[in-house]
Amino acid sequence: AxxxxxxxxxxxxxxxxxxxxxxxxxxxxxxxxxxxxxxxxxxxxxxxxxxxxxxxxxxxxxxxxxxxxxxxxxxxxxxxxxxxxxxxxxxxxxxxxxxxxxxxxxxxWEAGESALQQIQKLDTWMLKYPTEPQVSLALGRLCYQQKLWGKAKVSLQGVLKDVRSKPMVKASAHLYLAQLHEALAEAEEAALHYKQAASVYATL
Structure with missing residues (x-):
């Protein structure tokens, strides 16, 4: 009632x-x-x-x-x-x-707000949840926002290499890698990841 x-x-x-x-x-x-x-x-x-x-x-x-x-x-x-x-x-x-x-x-996060403590938190969660590629995706996204290009790239590439990554997670990783390469003025690599993201979305 x-x-x-x-x-x-x-x-x-x-x-x-x-x-x-x-x-x-x-x-x-x-x-x-x-x-x-x-x-x-x-x-x-x-x-x-x-x-x-x-x-x-x-x-x-x-x-x-x-x-x-x-x-x-x-x-x-x-x-x-x-x-x-x-x-x-x-x-x-x-x-x-x-x-x-x-x-x-x-x-x-607000634009421009530091997230270094939270990046450390995500590193801790990677140890706590080693079978969950979404932790690597979240880490890559956060590092991308913070313009930590190297760490972002490694994390996002890790998602793509992980056989446990679901298609949607892989597509997101490709999109963020494309945006990362755009930010670094690497047009060819960006185009490749956009294309790969589109091909994953087409199979969903």
Whole structure:
């Protein structure tokens, strides 16, 4: 009934209460929490202070749910709260792997803002998640933004060489390599990567 009335704060409270008493299946608990947070973020989509309040009132176990972190991070990014979005993505990825959060991570920077600490964080995640090429892609994207051309190139080429890289991940790596070569006035190499990206997209 509370869900139908859109009283999403109450849905969260009741879900936690029932969960503590073992009255709800864990899968249903996660579903309710994810839905309630998603709806609350939609309701407060232009109010970053309200979004922060929602986030701070969530128990730590809720905050670590990757779907919850993703919805909240997108909401914060939309209101310009890049640093807070970055921090909550880091908190979630430190706990468990999530491809969508990793994909969002390089978007949490203002133009010209230093990201050296976060590049070190990505290096750490490469050790934590050695079978996930998307970490290398995120590292390459961030190094590209920071104009660290050499490290960006190595990371993006690593994505292309990794047999575990999915087609979409490879296509993204080709696109960023094309842009990198453009920035270095290497038109021939840029054209090659644009062509390779297009051929990957054609197979999707």
């Amino acid at each position: 509370n869900q139908q009335l859109k009283r999403w704060t109450e849905v969260l409270r009741l879900t936690h209460s029932l969960s503590k008493h073992g009255a709800l299946h864990p899968v249903l608990v996660q579903k309710n929490i994810q839905e309630a947070v998603s709806k609350l973020v939609q309701e407060k989509s232009t109010d970053h202070e309200a979004l922060l309040k929602i986030w701070k009132t969530l128990p730590k176990e809720d905050r670590r749910l990757s779907r919850v972190a993703l919805v909240m991070a997108k909401g914060l990014l939309a209101t310009g709260q890049l640093k807070t979005a970055r921090e909550l993505i880091e908190e979630s990825l430190d706990a468990e792997w999530d491809a969508a959060l990793m994909d969002l991570y390089p978007e949490c």
